[in-house]
Amino acid sequence: MDDLERELRDLSAWLETPDPPHVAARVRARLAAPAPRPRRWRYLLAAALTAAVVAVLPPGRAALADAAAGLLRFAGVTIATTPDPALPTGAASALPSQRPATVVEAQRKVRFPIRTPTRLGPPEQVLVADPDGAGFCRVATLLYRGGALRIDAFDGRLDLAFHKGASAPGATWVRVNADFAVWIGAPHALSYVDREGTVRRETARLAASTLIWQQAGVSYRIEGDLTRPEAIEIARSLG
Structure with a gap:
């Protein structure tokens, strides 16, 4: 479960929750549940993490962490959470027809x-x-x-x-x-x-x-x- 624990530690940086162990326990419970054979553990991890994140946010909020893809989708913005992103240099062009x-x-x-x-x-x-x-x-x-x-x-x-x-x-x-x-x-x-x-x-x-x-x-x-x-x-x- 080393990979799972590493993914959870990375995801924890995004969440302000008073009880991280409780979230981890819910994720492990999801992973322990029976699932169809074709599913891979990483797919299960993404689904479980999604459920955990939604569980700690108010119902109906448009906030979703996709740990497998390293993305956070929130308020019309996609944020890549992968380490060491390539930072642009030089001047950017204006938005379309600005x-x-x-x-x-x-x-x-x-x-x-x-x-x-x-x-x-x-x-x-x-x-x-x-x-x-x-x-x-x-x-x-x-x-x-x-x-x-x-x-x-x-x-x-x-x-x-x-x-x-x-x-x-x-x-x-x-x-x-x-x-x-x-x-x-x-x-x-x-x-x-x-x-x-x-x-x-x-x-x-x-x-x-x-x-x-x-x-x-x-x-x-x-x-x-x-x-x-x-x-x-x-x-x-x-x-």
Whole structure:
């Protein structure tokens, strides 16, 4: 069971649970249950870990750890948890059809409400990107501090909007109000996933500390030179 124990230790870095041994016991119980012969132990491990993670999260949350594939799917973002991800170098291209807009104009261009954080006030600049055939954009971005701090908002019903690469030790579960969120406190790769599910490598860039969460059906990510408490405070002030 050495492989199982190693997988569980890796997964534990993502979970803030007061009783890790209890979770491990549930996983072992799942593995001990009879299963059809064609199933491999790694498939069973993935299923058991998934059940354990869902068990410690509130019912209905869109958070799922896929230990076998080394991915965390949360709030429209896929985070790779494999060690030593390749970090991009050089400048990234803008998101598809990205352009500046006023807050009022941006609100007309997206299907979700644009909320600004009272902690930061009105944004210095607003960007919209990736319009569909009807002209509605998929992403709205609020920029602060000369662009060094940004808040990306995108429709939470979309499967993927950004693709991140981060090692598990750099990412942890936190809370924004009563909801779960993911905090990535280390540099990580960030690239855009288009409407067809294709990762746009040309948009890949090195991202700063990031907080990811959902609120009222919309997914958000705050990125900048922030501590975790600062990012959570900004997120909680989103009006």
